Amino acid sequence: MGRLVPAVTRAMDILELFLGTDDSLSAPEITRRLGLPRTTVHELVTTLTARNYLGSVPGQPGRYRLGVRTYQLGSAFGERLDLAAEGREVARGVAETCDETVHVAILEDTDVIYIAKVDSTHAVRMVSAAGRRLPAHCTAVGKMLLACLPDAVLEARLGGDRPLAAMTDRSITSPPALRRHLAGIRERGVAVEERESNPDVSCVAAPVRDSAGQVVAAMSVSVPMIRWSDTRQRELTDLAVKGAQDLSARLGYRGGGPA
Incomplete structure (x- = not known):
């Protein structure tokens, strides 16, 4: 069995925060909940946003919500x-x-x-x-x-x-x-x-x-x-x-x- 990739694991941890009751989260909230370095969270959130797994909340700078790519993956999973x-x-x-x-x-x-x-x-x-x-x-x-x-x-x-x-x-x-x-x-x-x-x-x-x-x-x-x-x-x-x-x-x- 191959080893887990820490960066991927942390990215998944960020996405799974949204499985709770929060519709949106800020980078500081993510940092606090996961206990990760601020720069690491910034890089991961930037990457996830660029790939549309996260999206910015309109009118609320610095807050993020699940992006369209997560919906597309979920829909594809559901269809199968x-x-x-x-x-x-x-x-x-x-x-x-x-x-x-x-x-x-x-x-x-x-x-x-x-x-x-x-x-x-x-x-x-x-x-x-x-x-x-x-x-x-x-x-x-x-x-x-x-x-x-x-x-x-x-x-x-x-x-x-x-x-x-x-x-x-x-x-x-x-x-x-x-x-x-x-x-x-x-x-x-x-x-x-x-x-x-x-x-x-x-x-x-x-x-x-x-x-x-x-x-x-x-x-x-x-x-x-x-x-x-x-x-x-x-x-x-x-x-x-x-x-x-x-x-x-x-x-x-x-x-x-x-x-």
Whole structure:
């Protein structure tokens, strides 16, 4: 492995200061935060500005903000992101940690489509499969995604109070009951499914956000009832949340965004 180039590292440190809450910074502020010599900061800022990685703030001499080149790089990176591929990579790490089955799914109308699945080493019969579509209200990932919809969109998709399809005798079939259930998911930030799509399996799920803060997918951990308990649920909830956060970070999410 080659050595790190100090000048490049320092330039990256300057750019990464803008990953925080500051829209602009002055050279003295950069110097103070990084503990670098003033002349070094001046040279690096001058170079980054000349290459359009930083830009001067109009009307505020001596202050700098991210330049257009960083936007171009970010856009190019975003265009090349593959949610399914990134999801599989993160799901694989979560599955290796807990040795349970991990899913990533997206919402289409009132169904979920599984775009990634990493199986447990244990033999478990699952109704899910990569590419398969299931009723969203019967699954943890689906309920998580439905809970994140704006009220008007959710109401349009539910289509009134007509009974919903059931996959097991524990599936929620009443739209009013589902609305109440989804309200609780919004408050907790995680969804739980107990034998609602498979009589032998329960799941926990957390939301995945993109760079704009929009929920674009959900990640779940599924466990057979023989290994399901309050303690195991808490452990897997933490793993699902951490996995969803890791995938969100890969998609460019930095925190904040829509509630």
